[in-house]
Amino acid sequence: MRFETMALHNGNEIDPHTGAASIPIYQASTFHQFSVDQPGVFDYARSGNPTRQALENAIAKLEGGCRGYAFASGMAAISTVFLLFSRGDHLIVSQDVYGGTYRFLTQVLSRMGIKTTFVDTSNLQAIEAAISPQTKAIYVETPSNPLLKVSDLRRIVKIAKNYNLLTIVDNTFLTPYFQQPLSLGVDIVVHSATKFISGHSDVVAGLVVVKDLDLAEQIRFLQNSFGAILGVQDSWLTLRGLKTLSARLETSTKNAEILACWLEQHPMIKKVYYTGLPTHPGHQVQTEQASGHGAVLSFDVGSGAIARQILSKVQLPIVAVSLGAVESILSYPAKMSHAAMPPEVRLQHGITDGLLRLSVGLENVEDIIQDLAQAIETKVSIMISRK
Numbered sequence: 001m002r003f004e005t006m007a008l009h010n011g012n013e014i015d016p017h018t019g020a021a022s023i024p025i026y027q028a029s030t031f032h033q034f035s036v037d038q039p040g041v042f043d044y045a046r047s048g049n050p051t052r053q054a055l056e057n058a059i060a061k062l063e064g065g066c067r068g069y070a071f072a073s074g075m076a077a078i079s080t081v082f083l084l085f086s087r088g089d090h091l092i093v094s095q096d097v098y099g100g101t102y103r104f105l106t107q108v109l110s111r112m113g114i115k116t117t118f119v120d121t122s123n124l125q126a127i128e129a130a131i132s133p134q135t136k137a138i139y140v141e142t143p144s145n146p147l148l149k150v151s152d153l154r155r156i157v158k159i160a161k162n163y164n165l166l167t168i169v170d171n172t173f174l175t176p177y178f179q180q181p182l183s184l185g186v187d188i189v190v191h192s193a194t195k196f197i198s199g200h201s202d203v204v205a206g207l208v209v210v211k212d213l214d215l216a217e218q219i220r221f222l223q224n225s226f227g228a229i230l231g232v233q234d235s236w237l238t239l240r241g242l243k244t245l246s247a248r249l250e251t252s253t254k255n256a257e258i259l260a261c262w263l264e265q266h267p268m269i270k271k272v273y274y275t276g277l278p279t280h281p282g283h284q285v286q287t288e289q290a291s292g293h294g295a296v297l298s299f300d301v302g303s304g305a306i307a308r309q310i311l312s313k314v315q316l317p318i319v320a321v322s323l324g325a326v327e328s329i330l331s332y333p334a335k336m337s338h339a340a341m342p343p344e345v346r347l348q349h350g351i352t353d354g355l356l357r358l359s360v361g362l363e364n365v366e367d368i369i370q371d372l373a374q375a376i377e378t379k380v381s382i383m384i385s386r387k
């Protein structure tokens with residue numbers, strides 16, 4: 001079965017007991033044991049619940065893994081995976097990793113004696129140079145946020161195998177619809193399912209998928225031990241989101257491609273970051289390892305004043321953190337996702353005061369263009385009138 005079919009026909013489409021056309025929400029924390037000597041599949045809902053398991057099975061299939069695990073948030077999923085490591089271990093992590101991941105590594109894991117080196121993982125030499133005898137894993141986010149830097153997953157896996165390191169990929173931006181890291185040799189995929197997978201800005205959830213049974217057993221053990229599981233209502237909502245993932249991503253990616261081209265030729269826009277543009281430095285690698293470019297793009301309007309003008313004038317996108325929803329979401333990295341970064345470090349990384357990130361939704365793209373045009377050009381007229 002192909003992706004679109006699998007997202008709908010994954011064994012959960014009919015409730016075997018009633019024929020209901022969706023998996024019931026099993027709102028139960030514990031399960032009667034019909035025989036104490038032969039316990040059932042489920043005993044206590046932290047360890048397993050049928051609704052959560054339906055989601056876990058679905059994401060495992062879609063990512064091409066053997067097991068999936070659902071968590072209370074993307075950060076719960078990511079943090080639980082990091083519990084695989086112990087005092088003295090060293091990790092190599094993408095420099096422009098998600099802010100929450102950076103915080104967990106630098107302010108929590110560091111206290112437990114787990115060290116991290118942040119490197120530009122689009123630069124393979126930099127990865128290799130950072131490897132030490134204590135290194136246990138390479139953690140990559142590709143494309144990265146907000147500049148959509150692309151890391152070459154096949155080559156990173158090759159390096160990791162040479163040094164016997166685990167590879168972990170945050171696949172939030174592309175989802176398995178466009179990118180399946182496990183098929184490229186990666187060991188663990190993590191997701192903020194809050195974003196494209198749920199897709200409607202109404203759930204916070206995280207997912208982990210692995211393709212090796214030993215590793216699956218370790219993650220299952222950690223999920224049950226740490227206990228940051230996804231509740232049943234949110235598991236059900238996330239499963240519903242998965243059903244329309246391909247249709248949503250097709251439309252929003254098409255919109256993003258049109259918008260990227262429109263922005264690139266707009267005289268007020270200094271630079272557009274979108275892997276679908278042939279001018280993007282990661283375009284080639286992205287085309288080789290993913291089947292699409294996704295619905296997130298960033299653009300630089302040249303100054304903080306113009307960025308603020310646009311943020312205050314847009315009518316359609318909500319102005320917010322987060323991404324991957326049916327509605328367009330416009331973010332201001334300098335004041336939102338990267339506010340905690342010292343300005344000089346932020347600028348060094350290319351995250352300027354004029355940088356905006358747009359997660360393109362399902363609105364009619366002509367309406368988004370018209371709205372952005374009025375927001376951008378309002379500033380032009382203000383500047384002209386001031387002259």
Ligand SMILES: *Cc1c(COP(=O)(O)O)cnc(C)c1O
Nearest residue numbers: 073074075098170172192194205
């Ligand atoms: C949002 C996000 C996370 C964190 O997920 P939460 O669900 O907010 O905990 C991790 N990685 C990426 C790339 C994200 O965008």
